[in-house]
Amino acid sequence: MSSEKLFDLDKAKCVKCGMCSRDCFFGALKMGVEGYPEIPNPARCMHCQHCFAICPTGAITFTGKKAEDSLPVEGALLPSAEAAENYMRLRRSTRRYADADVDKAVLERILKVLANSPTGCNARALKFTCVSNREAMNEFRKKFIRAIEGYRNGTKLLPRWLAVPAIQMRRGESDIFFRGATGMLIVSSDEKAPGVTTPNEDVVIACSQFEMLAQANGLGTCWCGFLRLVQNEVPVLLEKVLGFRQTTPFYAMLFGIPAVKYQRGIQRDDEAAIDWF
Ligand SMILES: Cc1cc2nc3c(=O)[nH]c(=O)nc-3n(C[C@H](O)[C@H](O)[C@H](O)COP(=O)(O)O)c2cc1C
Structure with missing residues (x-):
């Protein structure tokens, strides 16, 4: 502050x-x-x-x-309700990316806007770790694979869902964890910082807002829930790779230039369970 x-x-x-x-x-x-x-x-x-x-x-x-x-409200360019609704309907997760880096200036602009993401009690204890290009992302992958393959905990083995994809990733066969993305934003919070009341919600909200901004800039995104699973199961791994405490609240969003183009929205409106209380 x-x-x-x-x-x-x-x-x-x-x-x-x-x-x-x-x-x-x-x-x-x-x-x-x-x-x-x-x-x-x-x-x-x-x-x-x-x-x-x-x-x-x-x-x-x-x-x-x-x-x-300040940005004035009067005259500010805002989406109409219809444009915002269409935008929400056409948001998609992308799992195939072009072999090209995202323009860093675009990322910088998006990250600046993300300071507007709401946090419980306005604690604003978020940290944005941006793996911004292919080289950095591949370095992250290697570090991650090394941490998995070097894992030792007596006779306790890593779960198969973690060990097997790591081998496949090292061999270049598949990238189930990171979906071939060329970048990743990891939003973390400091749950011990003064005034922080909702660290887990704060990081997810910021990721969600990043997703919307990134897609508005023509990028593809995909939630990386897998990293959180790793923290839940083997927290020491992320401590090694990211330097996070084992309890650091965080969430991650993969991104890159999409190699696919969706032609229409999907239809799931009637699946929302609405209870008018
Ligand atoms: C919290 C969360 C975690 C997710 N984790 C992953 C993941 O680890 N890998 C993946 O490919 N997709 C992941 N997804 C994407 C969902 O599978 C996806 O949102 C869902 O299939 C609907 O597709 P859509 O986003 O294109 O509408 C995650 C989504 C959310 C909301």
Whole structure:
């Protein structure tokens, strides 16, 4: 978080409407004696910036951020409801990728936007580990195979679902774990950091938002649930490969330039179990 002053008010612009205090759901921001908003106890502030976003006159500067530098809601290019619905329907998992790297500038742009991914209590303790190209991804694969093949735990063997695909991957026969992807984003959280309440949800939400942004940029993606299975079964392996603690909450999304093009949406609308409570 920023070291700038938490909250500053341009009194000449403030119209004392109180919208900022009404939208401060943790009650950190109050209307002071003169009717101007203030944050008497900064420790209560969750840095959600709702006061800043809602102010009708742009009177609030929050941790040095000024209203005029924000993306304005008025006139912003947004998808229509229909476009958003079509987009959700046409999202697909891709398991065949072109032998080409994703433009790093595209990844950088997407990762910057991912700072907007919501986290419980606005804890924002996420870390984005990006395996960004073919060389790095192959290095990751090799490291992973080495960790599997070097695994020793007395007489206890690795489960077959882990040992056999690793051999096939080393031989170049198949890549069940990483689906031939040329990149992977691993989103992790620090479950011990102050204020973190929902680390497992936070990482999955960020992955899901990455998927949508990546596909909007023409990339293919596929969830890598397999890595989580590895952490559940043999957590020491990921400690070796990624340096994660054995309990580090994380999820991973594979990506790359798709080598397949889906021609239509699938039809699963009536499979959603809806219970109007
Ligand atoms: C949490 C989660 C984990 C997944 N793990 C994997 C995986 O390890 N490998 C894989 O190929 N697909 C994985 N998938 C993709 C699903 O199989 C896929 O979403 C589902 O078959 C529906 O296909 P669609 O995404 O194209 O709609 C995962 C999906 C989710 C949501």
